[in-house]
Amino acid sequence: MTNHSNNPTIGGKTSMKTIREAINDALREEMRRDPTVIILGEEVSGGAGCDGEDDAYGGVFGVTKGLMPEFGRERVIDTPISEAAIIGAAAGAANNGLRPVAELMFFDFIGVSFDQIFNQAAKFRYMFGGKSKTPMVIRGTVGGGWRAGAQHSSMLHSIVTHVAGLKVVMPANAYDAKGLMVQAIRDDDPVIFLEHKVMYDIACEVPDEQYSIPFGEASFPRQGNDVTIVAISNMVTHAITVADILAEEGIGCDVIDPRTVSPLDHEAILESVEVTGRLVIIDExxxxxxLATDIAGIVAEHGFYSLKAPILTVTAPHTPVPFAPELEDAYLPNAEKLMVAVREVLAAGRSGA
Amino acid sequence: MPYSTEFLLSAYRTMKTIREFEERCVKEFEGGNIPGFTHVSNGQEAIAVAACIDLSDKDIIGSTHRGHGHCIAKGCDVGGMMKEIMGRATGLCKGKGGSMHIADIDKGMLGANAIVGGGPPLVNGAALAAKTLGTKNVALSFNGDGSANQGTVFEAMNLAVVLKLPHVFVYENNGYAEGTAANYGVGSNSLTDRNAGFGMPAECVDGLDFFATYEVLKTATERARNGGGPTAIEAMCVRFDGHFIGDPQLYRGKDEIKNARKNQDCLKIFRERVIAEGWLKAAAMNAIDKEVMVEIETAVVDALAAPHPDPATDLMSDVYCSY
Structure with a gap:
């Protein structure tokens, strides 16, 4: 068993909140606390220039609903469909006294804005010799399961994780979503905040007060000594399912949710593998x-002598995300695929340390 | 006299500093003292100075890969710039930026930008910050006739109009996007007509004429500062050197550069004008010439003697504020 604890208990009142509500709470409270926090993106309010209702969308997933009526269009800015202009405006504003939260409705749209992310925002501080800071958040929805097809379903966290100068956050529950969003807004570096679109309605108890969760500290939704499962974002759900089934068989899974993939909590993973000697990574x-091959590489390099079996990865195949339900279901990693891999890694290799 | 002596001397000094800095960069590059790629702006000095002379350190500019002149016009330290271009630890950006990424946030210089069209979306952000915080600061982006064709620039112009941002878009039209003519690459043939189509005031000016350029930019900057939104100014100019230092420039006409240096030199035009008007004496400008030569010589000597970065400490620093 590793020494890391789960989420610390925060004193005070808690409420049952969905991930959508938790992120909305974090944004609202930070905007109340700090007048330099602004939101910009497509339909973050909705209805700009239209004859009908204001705040018609509150973001297409409703995450920013209600913020424009409270803070006004000067701070919750509906933009044209111009992702490069959105990200550029956020980055330039971040260098000049604001803390913008920019929304990419679907993170697949980094394609048309990536220069502003990886060549501009991510590199400012280094290129400018440490003189600048770029406290911006880019929120984007990721992942499949909505039958949204190849250009609205990608899981592109690895692309941004690759870029030095960016931090990458991927919450898997409402508690983490709120604390990590608060940290993202208060952080002085550009942060990519990736929200899985199938998870918005998943709820848990969330403290009413504001709290922040530091980046680079994994959480441990299940603990055990027999096999380590590293999972991120929606894959944590599958890891927990597998761990709970195996627990009934007396097999202990150490489920690690890194929560942020840049920075990544290497120590948590290596310490766990030191105990279990067996590692499965599930990644959409x-x-x-x-990310799966990255973590496998880290463990192969720094934890090789702890391993009792080859590292296994469960990922999407090397294809775009398909549209047809049968194909998308076959594409996505799930609990069944993970279970096969975990049983294989438990059966394989040397027994005993 | 419509301009103060102090203003005129300052304008001349800055233009001359840019000219000598750039000419010296060519020499130092050819002497092997400058690594990488260097793009100089000699010939285009009047626009940089006309655009920046009234701006404060709180006003923000975004520049291009041909950005030395903009840096100098915005008040960046010439010695720090030369060190930066030579990759020294005491350069403006600790040697991590280089010629194409010089920046000095303290001077309101948001960076040269080696991505053509990369700057205007960011300068919108500086303008958005000024508008949101109510500072009355303005933001100004330099563009070329090349970046004028980038989608990022179109997006930035549209958003600036939609949000009524205090952003002055300056297009230095030197006739060449690298080695391709503007009259080939700009499909509409008129940048200014196209700029006007975005719904902002747009004007074309002779960028070799410091005074004409200054006047249109002054109007544009005041409009932005007073909440009137963005303006686009196209300034026609001439690039004395290649796209990069070492560019053989086979695409340019015979004697084109020689004639430009003789007949289209914005510094000569400035001198002739102020002398003809009786605004400045030649002796005053000759004295500045001498001072500038000393300043540039000192910058080069100091830069050549400046320490190199130390990989043990400098390679990994300044990536994040915290990680």
Whole structure:
């Protein structure tokens, strides 16, 4: 068993909140606390220039609903459909006294704005010799399961994790979503905050007060000594399912949710593997040059002598995300695929340390 | 006299400093003292100075890969710039930026930008911050006739109009996007007509004429500062050197550069004008010439003697505020 604890208990009142509500809470409270926090993006309010209702969307997933009526259009800015202009405006404003939260409705749209992210915002501080800071958040929805097809379903966290100068956050529950969003807004570096679109309605108890969760500290939704499962974002759900089934068989899974993939809590993973000697990584991204292979590489390099079996990865295949339900279901990693991998890694290799 | 002597001397000094800095960069590059790629702006000095002379350190500019002149016009330290271009630890950006990424946030210089069209979306952000915080500061982006064709610039112009941002878009039209003519690459043939189509005031000016350029930019900057939104100014100019130092410039016409240096030199035009008007004496400008030569010589000597970065400490620093 590793020494890391789960989420610390925060004193005070808690309420049952969905991830959507938790992020909305974090944004609202930070905007109340700090007048330099602004939101910009497509339909973050909705209805700009229209004859009908204001705040018609509150973001297409409703995450920013109600913020424009409270803070006004000067701070909750509906933009044209111009992702490069949105990200550029956020980055330039961040260098000049604001803390913008920019929304990419679907993170697939980094394609048309990536220069402003990786060549501009991410590199400012280094290129300018440490003189600048860029406290911006880019929120984007990721992941499949909505039958949204290849251009609205990608899991592109590995692309931004690759870029030095960016931090990458991927919450898997409402408690983490709120604390990590608060940290993201208060952080002085550019932060990519990736929200899985199938998870918005998943709820848990969330403290009413504001709190922040530091980046680079994993959480441990299940603990055990027999096999380590590293999972991120929606894959944590599958890891917990597998761990609970195996627990009934007396097999202990150490489920690690890194919560942020840049920075990544290497120590938590290596310490766990030191105990279990067996590692499965489940990741919704494509298999090549991805988070799963990255973590596998880290453990192979720094934890090789702890391993009792080959590391296994469960990922999407090397294809775009398909549209047809049968194909998308086959594409996505799930609990069944993870279970096969975990049983394989438990059966394989040397027994005993 | 419509301009103060102090203003005129300052304008001349800055233009001359840019000219000598750039000419010296060519020499130092050819002497092997400058690594990488360097793009100089000699010939285009009047626009940089006309755009920046009235701006404060709180006003923000975004520049291009041809940005030395903009830096100098915005008040960046010439010695720190030369060190930066030579990759020294005491350069403006600790040697991590180089010629194409010089920046000095303290001077309101948001960076040269080696991505053509990369700057205007960011300068919108500086303008948005000024508008949101109510500072009355303005933001100004330099663009070329090349970046004028980038989608990022179109997006930035549209958003600036939609949000009524205090952003002055300056297009230095030197006739060449690298080695391709503007009259080939700009499909509409008129940048200014196209700029006007975005719904902002747009004007074309002779960028070799410091005074004409200054007047249109002054109007544009005041409009932005007073809440009137963005303006686009196209300034026609001439690039004395290649796209980069070492560019053989086979695409340019015979004697084009020689003739430009003789007949289209904005510094000569400035001198002739102020002498003809009786605003400045040649002796005053000759004295500045001598001082500038000393300043540039000192910058080069100091830069050549400046320490190199230390990989043990400098490679990994300044990536994040915290990580």
């Amino acid at each position: 991204g494509n298999p090549r040059c991805g």
